[in-house]
Amino acid sequence: MLSADYLRGIAFWARNLTDDEVERIRKTITEKTVQKGAYVCHRGDKLDYWMGVASGLLRLGTMTQMGKTVTLAGLPPGEWFGEGSILKNVERQYDLVALRESKLAMMPRATFIWLYENSPGFNRFLVSQLNERLGQFIGMVENDRALDATGRLARCIAWLYNPVLNPKSDGVLEINQEEIGLLSGLSRQATNRALQTLEKERLLELHYAGMRVLDLEKLRGYGA
DNA sequence: GCATTAACAGCCG
């Protein structure tokens, strides 16, 4: 069973809840581990859980008819997702793949609905999360048409670093070049070149299997 | 040209 402290560590929204609320829901939340490359769900699945990334990294996306992968978002630790399908009680709209071994926290639909109907703190969180997502996707539509590889990579890094959606970020992204490439739709080699360009411009600092973000605003607007 | 795959040597943990 998850402790209240552990839950608050992996779920930013739990800090908006009263102790009573946390006590009431934490018993209902379970965890599971998924292996690298495994699908968490496919488009069209009916999944009765709201899920959070406790550790690892997931990719949210779809396939075109040609079998080409389109990434819609990367989900680093601390992010929770699926509220759209839960609220509407419909099938999942997207595929979800683990890019490395990941641990998922799963909240049953009944618990989610209970929070939605009873907890003001939870609702404040939901509104800010939906608002943040909306802003991200609008930005994607505006810019993605004419961005070069470096621009797309910069955008992708800015996503993962989003402090509202991903409150656990402290400046260091633990993601290797292959993984960020998978999210950006670039080969590992192209990713490597783009990262070096961004480092030369001092927008980030490369580390072994990770990087430190130095200028989030410039990354977000790169090439626009 | 530009991006991708394949291959390899060097480095980090």
Add this chain to the structure above:
DNA sequence: CGGCTGTTAATGC
């Protein structure tokens, strides 16, 4: 040693 990184060479659109 195994995984990650930086380069280069060959190939495709």
